[in-house]
Amino acid sequence: MKICYFTATGNCLYVAKRIGGELLSIPQLMRHGQFEISDEAVGIVCPVYAVEMPMMVREFMSKVKIRTNYFFFIYTYGMGYAEAFAHADKVARASGRQIDYINAIQMVDNYLPVFEMQDQLDKLAAKNVEGQIEAVCRDIAERKHTEIKITPKTEAEIAKYTEMLAIPILRKDTAQSYIVNDQCIRCGICAKVCPANNITVTDKVYFSDHCEVCYACLHNCPQNALHMKTEQSSVRFRNEHIKLKDIIQANQ
Numbered sequence: 630m631k632i633c634y635f636t637a638t639g640n641c642l643y644v645a646k647r648i649g650g651e652l653l654s655i656p657q658l659m660r661h662g663q664f665e666i667s668d669e670a671v672g673i674v675c676p677v678y679a680v681e682m683p684m685m686v687r688e689f690m691s692k693v694k695i696r697t698n699y700f701f702f703i704y705t706y707g708m709g710y711a712e713a714f715a716h717a718d719k720v721a722r723a724s725g726r727q728i729d730y731i732n733a734i735q736m737v738d739n740y741l742p743v744f745e746m747q748d749q750l751d752k753l754a755a756k757n758v759e760g761q762i763e764a765v766c767r768d769i770a771e772r773k774h775t776e777i778k779i780t781p782k783t784e785a786e787i788a789k790y791t792e793m794l795a796i797p798i799l800r801k802d803t804a805q806s807y808i809v810n811d812q813c814i815r816c817g818i819c820a821k822v823c824p825a826n827n828i829t830v831t832d833k834v835y836f837s838d839h840c841e842v843c844y845a846c847l848h849n850c851p852q853n854a855l856h857m858k859t860e861q862s863s864v865r866f867r868n869e870h871i872k873l874k875d876i877i878q879a880n881q
């Protein structure tokens with residue numbers, strides 16, 4: 630089994646590790662132009678961003694040739710995923726694949742403009758993350774199939790979300806508007822955790838214009854030196870089972 634994953638704060642990496650198999654980082658596959666994946670089972674694990682998948686995952690899906698008998702797609706999310714299943718199905722079909730099994734695991738919502746991280750952590754136990762992961766692992770082990778129904782109403786919802794939510798959110802709040810405070814020691818970790826290679830650290834921290842709005846830099850800065858005007862608080866999050874070096878290994 631092979632799992633292609635995208636992660637900023639470790640939720641998806643943790644889920645991918647729990648499902649098992651060979652883990653392949655989507656940012657690295659993109660960078661190395663590796664677009665042929667074959668195995669008896671192949672999966673994608675990625676976060677929900679603005680009720681869709683991250684832009685880079687969508688681009689990866691449009692390029693990759695997956696040869697498998699069983700293709701699964703697992704989202705992690707915090708608050709809600711609306712038509713994200715239908716969106717994934719649509720993206721997969723456009724690239725000539727059908728999703729055999731899809732599911733979503735509710736975890737900490739790392740979206741700083743809306744959620745306060747301490748509050749998210751306080752509410753985490755009630756989400757029963759382990760129970761959700763075990764159920765998904767069982768389904769995949771049994772090669773369970775799910776059906777995604779796309780109706781004209783679903784199509785309209787996808788279009789509405791993309792226009793009203795995803796595009797405005799993902800065009801706003803990009804790294805070029807982040808504030809670097811005087812706690813920055815120019816350690817370069819933000820550049821190493823960035824899946825998009827969008828950061829250069831020399832005399833100061835420079836952000837380029839191809840930000841994925843993943844917040845890996847904001848959440849993983851060891852000095853808590855990176856901020857957004859719209860953040861709910863300065864508390865940051867990384868999945869408790871995932872270390873900084875794991876995020877660096879995944880994304881650099």
Ligand SMILES: Cc1cc2nc3c(=O)[nH]c(=O)nc-3n(C[C@H](O)[C@H](O)[C@H](O)COP(=O)(O)O)c2cc1C
Binds near residue numbers: 635637710736737
């Ligand atoms: C830009 C952005 C948009 C997000 N949009 C949603 C959303 O629409 N619905 C939701 O439930 N969670 C949303 N999230 C939260 C993530 O999906 C969630 O925290 C995920 O588990 C993070 O995975 P990671 O730790 O592997 O990066 C968003 C996060 C970011 C950074």
Ligand code: SF4
Binds near residue numbers: 813851
């Ligand atoms: S990770 Fe934080 S401290 Fe290190 S260079 Fe980036 S902003 Fe500065």
Ligand code: SF4
Binds near residue numbers: 822824825836842
């Ligand atoms: S600059 Fe920050 S938010 Fe943008 S893609 Fe890189 S790590 Fe993610």
